[in-house]
Amino acid sequence: MELPLDHFRLIGVSPSATSEEILRAFQLRLDKTPDEGFTYEVLTQRSELLRLTADLLTDPESRREYENLLLNGATGLEFSSSREVAGLILLWESGSPKEAFKIAKKALQPPQTPALGSSREADLTLLAALTARDSAIQEQQLRSYSNAADFLHDAIQLLQRMGKLSEIRKDLEEDLVSLLPYRILDLLSRDLNDQDSHKKGLSMLENLITKRGGLEGNNKSECGDYLNQKEFEAFFQQIKPYLTVQEQVDLFLELQKRGSLEAGFLAFLSLTAIGFSRRKPEKLFEARRILKKLNLSGLDSMPLIGCLDLLLADTDQASARFASSSDEKLRDWLNNYPGDKLEAICIFCKNWLENDVLVGYRDIDLKEVDLDSWFEDREIQEFIEKLEKKSNKNVIKSNFQNQTFNKEFSKKTTEESNTTLDNIDERKLPWPGGIKQEYEKVDIQENKSNDEIYKNRLLEIYKYLIEKIAELKFGFGEFLKDKDIISKSPYLIYLYAFLILFTFGIGIGLLRNNSKKTIQDKATVDKPLIAVEKNQKVIEKDIVQEIKNKSQDEIKNISRIPINKLEEITQASPSLEEIKSLIDLWLLSKSNYLAGKSEINISKIVSKGLIERTVEERQIDIKKGIYKEINAQIQKIDFESQTSSRIVVLVELNYIEKVINNSGEFVNETSLTPLKVKYILGFSNKSWKLVDFISGL
Numbered sequence: 001m002e003l004p005l006d007h008f009r010l011i012g013v014s015p016s017a018t019s020e021e022i023l024r025a026f027q028l029r030l031d032k033t034p035d036e037g038f039t040y041e042v043l044t045q046r047s048e049l050l051r052l053t054a055d056l057l058t059d060p061e062s063r064r065e066y067e068n069l070l071l072n073g074a075t076g077l078e079f080s081s082s083r084e085v086a087g088l089i090l091l092w093e094s095g096s097p098k099e100a101f102k103i104a105k106k107a108l109q110p111p112q113t114p115a116l117g118s119s120r121e122a123d124l125t126l127l128a129a130l131t132a133r134d135s136a137i138q139e140q141q142l143r144s145y146s147n148a149a150d151f152l153h154d155a156i157q158l159l160q161r162m163g164k165l166s167e168i169r170k171d172l173e174e175d176l177v178s179l180l181p182y183r184i185l186d187l188l189s190r191d192l193n194d195q196d197s198h199k200k201g202l203s204m205l206e207n208l209i210t211k212r213g214g215l216e217g218n219n220k221s222e223c224g225d226y227l228n229q230k231e232f233e234a235f236f237q238q239i240k241p242y243l244t245v246q247e248q249v250d251l252f253l254e255l256q257k258r259g260s261l262e263a264g265f266l267a268f269l270s271l272t273a274i275g276f277s278r279r280k281p282e283k284l285f286e287a288r289r290i291l292k293k294l295n296l297s298g299l300d301s302m303p304l305i306g307c308l309d310l311l312l313a314d315t316d317q318a319s320a321r322f323a324s325s326s327d328e329k330l331r332d333w334l335n336n337y338p339g340d341k342l343e344a345i346c347i348f349c350k351n352w353l354e355n356d357v358l359v360g361y362r363d364i365d366l367k368e369v370d371l372d373s374w375f376e377d378r379e380i381q382e383f384i385e386k387l388e389k390k391s392n393k394n395v396i397k398s399n400f401q402n403q404t405f406n407k408e409f410s411k412k413t414t415e416e417s418n419t420t421l422d423n424i425d426e427r428k429l430p431w432p433g434g435i436k437q438e439y440e441k442v443d444i445q446e447n448k449s450n451d452e453i454y455k456n457r458l459l460e461i462y463k464y465l466i467e468k469i470a471e472l473k474f475g476f477g478e479f480l481k482d483k484d485i486i487s488k489s490p491y492l493i494y495l496y497a498f499l500i501l502f503t504f505g506i507g508i509g510l511l512r513n514n515s516k517k518t519i520q521d522k523a524t525v526d527k528p529l530i531a532v533e534k535n536q537k538v539i540e541k542d543i544v545q546e547i548k549n550k551s552q553d554e555i556k557n558i559s560r561i562p563i564n565k566l567e568e569i570t571q572a573s574p575s576l577e578e579i580k581s582l583i584d585l586w587l588l589s590k591s592n593y594l595a596g597k598s599e600i601n602i603s604k605i606v607s608k609g610l611i612e613r614t615v616e617e618r619q620i621d622i623k624k625g626i627y628k629e630i631n632a633q634i635q636k637i638d639f640e641s642q643t644s645s646r647i648v649v650l651v652e653l654n655y656i657e658k659v660i661n662n663s664g665e666f667v668n669e670t671s672l673t674p675l676k677v678k679y680i681l682g683f684s685n686k687s688w689k690l691v692d693f694i695s696g697l
Contacts, residue, residue, distance in 0.1 A: 001078070001081070001087070001098075001104075002076040002077065002078050002079075002090050003076055003077055003087050003088070003096060003103070003574065004075065004076050004091070004096065004099055005075075005076060005077050005087070005090065005091050005096075006070065006076075006077065007053045007056060007057055007066060007077070008057070008371065008380040009094045009095075010049070010050070010053050010077070010090050010094060011025050011026055011029065011050060011053045011054060011057065011670070012028075012093075012094065013025045013045045013057075014027060014678050014692070014694050015067070015070075015680055015691065015692045016678065016692070016694065017057075017352060017647055019057070019374075021055055022055060022057045022058055023058060024052070024240075026050055026053075026054040027094075028048060029050050030047055032087065033047075033478055034093070036126060036130055037126055038089070038123050038126060038127075039119040039122060039123055039645075040090065041119055042085050042086050042119070043086075044080070044125045044696045045083050045085070045086035046086040046089050047092060048083075048086075049079075049083060049086055049087065049090060050103075052564065055092065057549045059205040064455050064645060066644075067645070067646070067682060068682075069693075070607070070609065070682075070683060070691070071607055071682045071684035071685075071689060071691065072684060072685075073608045073609075073610060075608075075612070084107070085120060085123045085127065086123060088100050088103060088104055088124075088127055089127060091103075092127065092131050092134070093433075094226045094440050096133035096136065097131040097132075097135045097138065098131070098135040098151070100127065100131040100138060101128060101132050101135050101151065101154075101155070104124050104127045104128040104131060105128055105154065105158060107124055108121075108124050108125065108128060108158065108162065111173070121162075122164070125158070125159065125162050125164050125165060126164075126165065128155060128159075128167070129155055129158075129159060129165055129168045129172065132151045132152060132154060132155030132158075132172070133152075133155070133172065133175070135148075136148040136149070136151045136152050136175065136179075139151065140179075140182070142620075142624070143624075144186065144361050144623075144624075145179060145182035145186040146186045146197070146413060147185050147186065148179060148182075149176060149179050149180075150185075151323070152172050152175055153176060154181070155172055155174050155445065156173055156176065157168055157536045159172070161277065163487060178227075180204070180208060181208070181227060181232075181235045183201075183204065184201050184204050184205050184208065184239065184575075185201075185235075185239060185242075185292075185450040186201075186203035186239060186693075187200050187201030187204070188202070188205070188243065189242050190238060190625070192362070202243075202247065203241065203253075205251075205473075206251065206254070206495045208311055209255060209257070209365035212227075212232065214255060214258065214262070214263065215236070215255065215259035215260050215261065215263050215266075216229075216233060216261075216262055217229045226630075237360075238402060239362075239364060240360040241360050241361070242362055243361070243362055244359040244361060244363045245270055245273050245274045245277065245362075245364055248266070248270040249267060249270045249271055249274060250362065251263075252266045253267050253272055255267075256290070259463060261295070261296055262296075264290055264293075264294050265291075266292060267287075267290055267300070268287045268290045268291045268294070268304075268362075269287075269356065269357055270612055271283045271284070271286050271287035272284060272287045272308065272353075272357050273358050273361060273364060275287060275356050275376070276311065276353060276357070276358065276369075276514060276567070277358060277364050278534050279374075279377050279379055279380060280456045281312060281384070281475070282382045282383070284308050284311055284312060284314055285312075287308060288308045288309075291304060291305060292305065300325055300326045302321045302322065302324045302325045302326070303322055303325050303327075303348065303352075304320065304352070305320075305321050306318040306320075306321030306322045306345065306349075307345075307348065307349040307353075309321060310345055310346065310349050311374065312351070312384065313384045315342055318342075319341060319342065319343055322334055322341075322345055322348075335634055349371070350369050354366075354367075354368065354369050367459070386407035393611075402631065417656070422455045433512050449572065474512060490512075493669040498612060544654070546688045547587045568604050568605060568687040568688070569582060569605075569687060569688040570686055570687050570688075572644065572683075573642070574647070574688060575651070576637055576638075576639065579647065579649055579679075579681065579688075580634055581607050581635070581689070582681075582690060583604065583634065583644055583649075583651065583679055583690065584634060584638075585602065586602065586605070586606055586690055587630075587632045587634075587653075589601075589602050589606075590630070591629075591630040591632065593614060593618060594614070594617065594618055594621065594627065594628040594630060595628060595629050595630070596618075597629045598615055603688060604688055604689075605687075605688075606689060606690045607682070607690065607691045607692075608690050609691075609692075610690060610691065610692065610693075625661055625662045626659050626660060626661050626667060627659075627660055627662070628657055628658065628659055628660075629657070629658040629660060630655075630656070630657045630658075631654075631655070631657075632653050632654070632655045632656075632675075633653060633654045634651055634652070634653060635652045635653065635654055635674060636652040636674075637649055637651045637652075638650050638653065639652070640678065643687040644683065645682060646680065646681065646682055646683070647680070647681040647682050647683075647688070648678060649678070649679050649681075650676065650678055651676070651677045651678075651679055652675070652676055652677075652679075653672075653674060653675045653676075653677060654674060654675075655670075655671070655672040655673070655675040656669070656670070656671045657669065657670040657671075658674075675695065677693050677694065677695050678693065678694040679692075679693045680693065680694075
C-alpha cells in the first residue's frame with residue numbers, strides 16, 4: 001500500500017533538518033507512543049518504521065538519493081501489508097487524519113475486511129474512530145460543520161457495524177448532536193444557488209425546533225444541556241439573516257399552527273415585512289389578523305396594529321389604536337406632542353419598520369423607510385381606493401401625504417419631540433428584539449441656509465392652499481344648503497369633491513417641484529465645499545493603507561512579466577539575485593493562482609510537490625467560496641547554507657493577505673512585516689528548483 005507520506009513528515013521534521021534534529025525528533029516520537037488502546041504488535045511496527053526513517057535521513061548518501069526522488073516527483077511511501085496499520089497511525093500523527101480515516105474505512109469494507117477478532121481488525125477500527133474524531137475537529141476549525149458531521153456519522157455507522165468501542169461511539173454521537181446547530185448554520189449560510197444544501201438546512205432547522213417543542217423549548221427532554229433556551233435564541237438570531245422573508249413567513253406560520261405563540265408574533269413581523277417591502281398591502285391585513293389573535297403576556301399590540309392601519313391610510317383608526325395603548329408614557333408623549341398627533345404616529349411607524357420589521361432577512365436591504373413612496377405607489381393607491389369603496393369611506397390621501405411626508409416636516413417634528421421621547425419606556429416584546437422607539441431618528445442633512453429657503457417656500461404654498469381649500473369648502477357648504485339643487489343634480493357633489501382634490505394635488509406638485517429645484521440649486525453651489533472636505537479626508541489617510549495601495553500597484557506591474565521568459569538556473573553556484581528572481585516569480589505565480597487570476601505553470605523552477613500543495617490550498621478556498629489577494633515583497637535575502645545539491649536562503653518579506661468571498665465582500669486580512677521565511681532549493685535535472693519553504697522562523 002502506498003500512503004501520501006514522505007520520510008520527513010513521517011518522523012516529524014522539515015526537509016532542512018540536520019541529523020541532530022532528526023535524531024532528537026526520533027527519540028521524542030519513540031517516547032510519545034499512542035496510548036489510546038492499540039495492540040502491542042502494531043506499536044512495535046510503528047517504532048520500527050520510525051527507526052528506518054531516522055537511519056535513512058541521517059545517512060548523507062541515502063538522504064541525497066531520497067531528496068532527488070522527491071525532486072523528480074515521488075510523493076508517497078510504500079508499506080508492506082504487515083505494516084499498513086502502523087503506517088496509517090504515522091499518517092494520522094503527521095496531521096492527516098482525513099486521509100488516514102478514508103483508508104482505514106476502506107480497509108474495513110468487504111472483501112478486504114480483516115478476520116473477525118484479529119488484532120488487525122481491532123487496530124483498524126480504533127484508528128477509524130480516532131481519525132474520524134480528529135477529522136471532524138479539523139473541519140470545525142475551518143467552519144465546515146456539515147463536513148465535520150459527515151465524518152462523525154460515517155464513524156458511528158462503522159462502529160455499529162463492527163460492534164466495537166461502544167464508549168467511543170457514544171462520545172461520537174454526543175459530538176454529532178452538539179454539532180447540529182452549526183451544521184444548520186453552515187448549510188443555510190451557503191450561496192442560494194446551492195439549493196440542495198439550503199433546503200437540507202431548512203429541513204434540519206424545522207426538525208430541531210419541532211423536537212425542542214417550538215421556539216419556546218417546551219420539550220425539555222429534547223433540548224439537552226448543549227443548547228438551552230438562551231443559547232438557542234442566540235443561535236436563531238444568527239440563522240435568521242440567512243433566510244428569505246418568504247421562508248420565514250412559511251416557517252413561522254407552520255410553527256404557529258403547532259401552538260407556538262412566539263412563532264405567531266414572528267409571523268406577524270415577517271408578513272408585515274413582505275407586505276411593505278414587496279408592496280403587498282394584502283399581507284398587512286393577514287399580519288393584523290394574526291396579531292389580533294395573539295395573547296402574549298406583556299405585549300401591547302395596539303400601537304403595532306395602529307401602524308398597520310396607518311399604512312392602509314386609515315388615519316382615524318390608527319389614532320384610536322394609539323389612544324388605546326396600555327403604555328401611559330406613550331399616550332402622554334402623543335398627547336403632549338407639539339405638532340399634530342398624526343405626525344408623531346408616522347415617526348413611530350417609520351422607526352418601528354426600520355428597527356424591528358425590515359431587519360434579519362436575506363433578501364431585504366432597506367436601510368431607510370420612505371413612507372411617502374409607499375403611498376405614491378400606484379398599486380397601493382389602487383388597493384386603498386378599492387378598500388375605501390368597499391367600506392364606504394372617503395379618505396383624502398393627498399391631504400394625508402401633505403401632513404405626513406416631507407423632509408422639513410420630519411426635521412421639525414423630530415427636533416420638537418426630542419425632549420419628550422426620553423420619558424417613554426422601551427416596549428417589552430418576545431425575543432428576538434423589541435420595538436426600538438427611536439422616534440427622534442431622522443436623517444436630514446441639508447445645511448441651515450437650505451432649510452430656511454425650503455421652510456419659507458413651504459409656508460407660502462401651504463398658506464395659499466389652505467386659503468383656496470377654505471374657499472372651496474365654504475362654497476361647497478353653501479351649495480349643500482340648496483336641497484332642491486342636490487335632489488336635481490346629485491352628481492354635482494362629486495364634482496365639487498373632485499375640484500377640492502384636484503386643487504390640493506396641484507399644490508402638492510408645485511411644492512415638490514419648487515423644493516427639488518431649491519435643493520438642486522443649493523447642491524450645485526455646495527459641490528466645491530464637499531470636494532474640499534473629501535480631499536481633507538484623503539490627506540488624513542492612514543500611512544499603512546497608502547503602503548498597501550502602492551504595493552498593489554507594484555504587483556500589477558510585475559504581473560505583466562511573461563512567466564515563460566524566466567530561464568532556469570543551471571549554473572552550479574547561483575547568485576543571490578538569481579535566487580531572489582526565482583522566489584519573486586514563485587510568489588507572483590502563487591498570488592495570481594490563489595486569487596483565481598491564472599493557472600500555476602512554473603514546474604521548471606518549482607517542485608511538483610510544492611505546486612500540488614498550492615493547488616490543494618486553492619481547491620479548499622473554492623469550496624469555502626473565497627479567494628485570496630496576496631502581496632508579498634522581498635525586503636532582505638541571505639544565504640544560510642549551500643552545497644552542490646541544496647541551497648537554503650533566509651528571506652524577510654513584507655506580507656499582506658486579504659481573504660475575500662466570491663461576492664466581493666471582505667472577510668479578513670493578515671499583515672506581517674516582516675515575515676521571515678526559509679526557502680530550500682534542490683538541484684535536479686541540471687537546474688535548481690524551489691523544493692520547500694518554512695514560514696514564521
